[in-house]
Amino acid sequence: MTAPSPSLWLRLKRLSLVTQIIIGLIAGIALALFAPEVAKSTAFIGKVFVAALKAVAPILVFVLVMASIANHKHGQETHIRPILFLYLLGTFAAAVVAVVASTLFPSSLVLATHDVAVTAPGGISEVLQSLLLSVVDNPVSALMNANFIGILAWAIGMGVAIRHAGDTTREVLGDVSNGVTLIVRLVIRFAPLGIFGLVASTLATSGFGALIGYVHLLAVLLGCMLFVALVMNPVIVFWKLRRNPYPLVITCLRESGITAFFTRSSAANIPVNLELSKRLGLHEDTYSVSIPLGATINMAGAAITITVLTLAAVHTLGIAVDIPTAILLSVVAAICACGASGVAGGSLLLIPLACSLFGIPSEIAMQVVAVGFIIGVLQDSAETALNSSTDVLFTAAACLGEDERAQRLA
Template identity: 70%
Template structure:
């Protein structure tokens, strides 16, 4: 019996991590359908996995960025600026795709429920102010609350400062970074169990019956996100690397998008994305900064959510939207989406900002937010999957285009 269990364990370990995650996904679905009570119990596994990722992500970003900058070799470019341009292009394009989809498939809402205990920001200025204050946040509080803008600011500052430290000090920082990275690898190895618990718990507790009345709205939302992931993003990547983009696109969707879909947290997926970038052979100096930064400002999925739900409210109220206003909405949604992570409640609480562009009252806008919370089990999952997988995709595309890879494996690292 012992030999059999050992053989099964070895056979399981020979299977790739992504395959193990898919097995966990299928097993979670079956358990939720056949034994709902047990499925609710195993949801603890999913909660522990997400908590573990969220626990290691802030300290990982802090020590990795500090170590990368402190031990950065002179003359080695990082190409952060091109990646930031891709983030901006992707977010604005996502908002434009959502506008077109909303025009082609106009959606109406039944505005009957109220969203309570949530306070939207008063304007774009409030969003930008939140971002600015996040930069100068107390470093201990930034680590405790997962404020990655503040963590990056302190890590970059200390990284540059330690470049003038003794070599032994820089080696110690590098050793600490390697130690935290090892812990992250251990946490990620539990992803199959975590996904199993998340899927089983979600299906058993909420199901999808309540979403039937919002089928068309979800179709426009998820359809826009799929169009971005499978059509627009590959075009952007092809523009960068001048080769077939789909192996790289599908690798990022499979190895980053799946876990992001079920954890529903860009912050929790930062360790997953960093592991993916390491397997792709990208330089640590680049992805250690671009990945946590992308989790904060690269919000194509959030831009789609804001735009689609706002235009659904506009269509419900019979307001006519002209092309210049639609373009303005795209830009506003893109700017607001970049600040989504700095606002309690995420992208949904930025909908009143976009609705104010059309003179929609705050009371009505908050009813739209309530609809967003109802469909959140699908909307938030798909949004996070698009956001997080695009962080890794654009980082890899820019690095490959500029030759910023430790080993020229490119999209061939999908195994």
């Protein structure tokens, strides 16, 4: 007598999470194509999944960072400094790629009046002031509003203070961290269903008809992001590890980039990156700080968006700008983007700032922002995927590179 074959549900459960997400992606596309009205009703599923990720991310970062610092053993090395260097290097390299691409393949925009209600920063000083105010934010307010700069500041402060507490207190904090991590893993298990709802509803509602008029601009934007993800970042990782970088690059893109592409939120993808860092065997003391920090300041995708759209406006208006000046001003704007990175379409809000550096008035700059919102269904998704996957990629590269360096010196 032969054993009964396993049910379809059991077969799906045995598949890896990435395979399940790809199945959800394909199912969402199929539903949007063949039953668009039904697909629109799945928007609620996607919203619930993204809301759950956003709900657990602040408390996870706060507890995990605090527990890691409180239980950090004296003499145990962390690698935050080289990770910060890689973040800055990656952002600068992305800006260079965007400037070169915009020079070789200049884009022109149809600048008309668009009624888009956004509040853009008035200058670099305003962005930096906002960033400083985020650091000293009330901890309850920081947790409620997902202000990760403020959350990190309070978590680090509390972690340092609790290091001097008794062993029992630190053990309890470690147990709380494990409990929150378990909840996060449960939420992530629903990623295939959440991706299904997001894809089906987005395609059925927006489609890609609105993007036809911006094919050239999108090609430059997405081409830059693909080049950075598949060429520039691997070069940086190879420089750090001195070995084939693509297994690590592909792993990060597959397991972090896919979810980030559809959630379109670096904050929502923090739990995914923390889980991936753990599976890669990285130092918890390092990635518990570098991942949420990267979600706020590692802005390679934003550097590309700001630079390409700003230089498209520059080209449309016939303004002559030399390449070194374009690189310098684009990098300054991209670094300042950390002040608006927690907002949906945060990089777009920095375009008026970058345009003002080229003498472009705010009335025209806001029209460029409107173009950004029109193409945002792809631009923001690809930008978030690049930003978020690069967070874990550079964290892994720095940790593995420093470990191998220590072994050679030992």
